[in-house]
Amino acid sequence: MEKSKVYFTDFRVTKDGGLTDKLKMLMKKAGIGEIDFEGKFTAIKMHFGEDGNLSFLRPDYARAVAEVVKEFGGKPYLTDCNTLYPGCRKNALEHMSVAAKHGFNELTTGCQIIIGDGLKGTDDIEVPVKNGEVCKTAMIGRGIMDCDIFISLAHFKGHEATGFGGAIKNVGMGCGSRAGKMIQHNSGKPLVNADNCRGCKLCAKECGSDAIIYENKKARIDQALCKGCGRCIGACNFDAIYNPNEGAMEDLGKKMAEYTQAVVQDKPSFYINMVLDVSPWCDCHAFNDAPIIPNVGMAVSFDPVALDQACSDLCNKMHPVTNSRIGDNLAQGLITSGSIWKDSTPASVWDSQLIHGEKIGLGSREYELVIVK
Numbered sequence: 001m002e003k004s005k006v007y008f009t010d011f012r013v014t015k016d017g018g019l020t021d022k023l024k025m026l027m028k029k030a031g032i033g034e035i036d037f038e039g040k041f042t043a044i045k046m047h048f049g050e051d052g053n054l055s056f057l058r059p060d061y062a063r064a065v066a067e068v069v070k071e072f073g074g075k076p077y078l079t080d081c082n083t084l085y086p087g088c089r090k091n092a093l094e095h096m097s098v099a100a101k102h103g104f105n106e107l108t109t110g111c112q113i114i115i116g117d118g119l120k121g122t123d124d125i126e127v128p129v130k131n132g133e134v135c136k137t138a139m140i141g142r143g144i145m146d147c148d149i150f151i152s153l154a155h156f157k158g159h160e161a162t163g164f165g166g167a168i169k170n171v172g173m174g175c176g177s178r179a180g181k182m183i184q185h186n187s188g189k190p191l192v193n194a195d196n197c198r199g200c201k202l203c204a205k206e207c208g209s210d211a212i213i214y215e216n217k218k219a220r221i222d223q224a225l226c227k228g229c230g231r232c233i234g235a236c237n238f239d240a241i242y243n244p245n246e247g248a249m250e251d252l253g254k255k256m257a258e259y260t261q262a263v264v265q266d267k268p269s270f271y272i273n274m275v276l277d278v279s280p281w282c283d284c285h286a287f288n289d290a291p292i293i294p295n296v297g298m299a300v301s302f303d304p305v306a307l308d309q310a311c312s313d314l315c316n317k318m319h320p321v322t323n324s325r326i327g328d329n330l331a332q333g334l335i336t337s338g339s340i341w342k343d344s345t346p347a348s349v350w351d352s353q354l355i356h357g358e359k360i361g362l363g364s365r366e367y368e369l370v371i372v373k
Contacts, residue, residue, distance in 0.1 A: 041148045140262055252349075
């Protein structure tokens with residue numbers, strides 16, 4: 001079987017062109033022009049950033065992708081679905097306000113913004129998942145499923161539950177409606193080991209459900225209010241919060257792969273990962289910690305599994321930043337695992353999305369890295 005090709009270039013530029021020109025060139029080198037865009041509605045799925053977070057991708061990159069689509073005759077629009085947790089993107093009005101605050105509008109990006117699951121996150125469609133094992137169907141935002149062509153524009157970074165977030169996370173979790181996100185997160189809810197809890201309240205500040213209360217200076221998670229998103233696990237610096245369902249993190253990766261399958265299984269698709277500002281946690285947080293590694297570059301492919309595998313491999317070749325979460329963990333005695341994702345968030349499971357994605361036919365972990373200058 002022929003290996004999937006992943007096209008990669010670094011962030012070095014000359015006076016002859018900037019990074020957006022380089023991104024356009026990379027997309028064309030990879031063969032995006034082979035897709036018949038003429039007159040087709042093309043969804044560009046990206047993350048507009050939570051209010052307070054500054055590691056989201058700049059609108060300039062979205063504009064570059066939209067311009068390539070229009071060059072080939074397509075009709076691009078930017079899209080994302082509403083969040084499960086009650087932050088600043090839980091409905092379309094707040095979501096679009098945050099997007100505008102972060103510089104995303106028709107003038108800056110060259111295309112419109114459509115929130116994929118509508119005003120309240122309930123405008124979705126139940127989609128059968130080909131080869132689905134954990135999820136036989138997926139609840140996907142209708143505004144995304146209605147597109148003719150799908151493009152993922154992802155910020156590749158760390159994640160407190162899935163190790164990293166790339167194309168599969170951007171598509172699988174990002175395109176799920178609020179109901180779809182709930183299904184993906186429902187494999188278990190975290191508990192608190194009171195002996196390890198320091199009462200610092202970092203977890204409560206991060207909880208989007210107001211589910212964490214304090215009794216005798218120790219955290220307790222109200223299981224009725226908790227949505228199982230796992231953000232508190234990433235926030236805790238003392239390993240006091242854990243998921244009693246040992247398979248929850250692994251299941252999450254599998255569900256993301258199956259939700260990605262649901263979105264792209266019957267339409268042309270293309271995937272872009274921007275590996276920069278590799279913060280340890282998701283851009284859904286209202287803050288972003290220092291990057292755990294230096295900037296790497298940009299990579300594109302027709303295969304989301306190969307793309308995420310290649311980007312993970314590239315990141316693991318980088319030397320971790322000392323003044324970062326990994327540096328802190330190592331200074332506290334952590335023995336390196338050989339994976340920056342485990343060294344950053346030891347409780348995370350980074351490879352289940354790749355293993356399962358390959359198993360269900362979403363893509364291949366075997367790839368050929370094509371370096372483009």
